[in-house]
Amino acid sequence: MPVLTTYPLDLSGVQVSNRITGEIKTITQSADRVFIPTGGPFYTKSLKVFQGTRLLQPVTDYIALELNRDGSLASGKEVCNVLFIKNTATSFRLDYQVIGGVYSDFSNELIGLINATPLDKLNVLTWGSIIGKPTTFP
Numbered sequence: 001m002p003v004l005t006t007y008p009l010d011l012s013g014v015q016v017s018n019r020i021t022g023e024i025k026t027i028t029q030s031a032d033r034v035f036i037p038t039g040g041p042f043y044t045k046s047l048k049v050f051q052g053t054r055l056l057q058p059v060t061d062y063i064a065l066e067l068n069r070d071g072s073l074a075s076g077k078e079v080c081n082v083l084f085i086k087n088t089a090t091s092f093r094l095d096y097q098v099i100g101g102v103y104s105d106f107s108n109e110l111i112g113l114i115n116a117t118p119l120d121k122l123n124v125l126t127w128g129s130i131i132g133k134p135t136t137f138p
Contacts, residue, residue, distance in 0.1 A: 007100030009100050010100050013075060020097070024091070024093055025091070034083075037083055050095075051092055062085050062086055066082040070103065074103075
């Protein structure tokens, strides 16, 4: 059984204790392309995904999904819960910074949402899910 590692709360996004390097993700079926990194919610700016030695590009090769609203508001930085690998390779290495603390506690609802979301709907964003948007435009 895997050991659950917990991380201290890091609202700065730079604490060495919350840095994860060299996490390996192997894709064996299409559903594996959508997953929660082992360390939990992560700062999107810190995320680096490699295929071998090649650094993959956000949006083109992978997308960070499921904005962690509370963690993002508390830290002032974008924090996401889920990663979707679009690149067709089957083995990847991840480096990222986790927010830790109370934001590492996943609920069954999040896992259910991931399992219930069709792969072809991952890029769909509804207007109501955008936080911090202006109420009016010039």
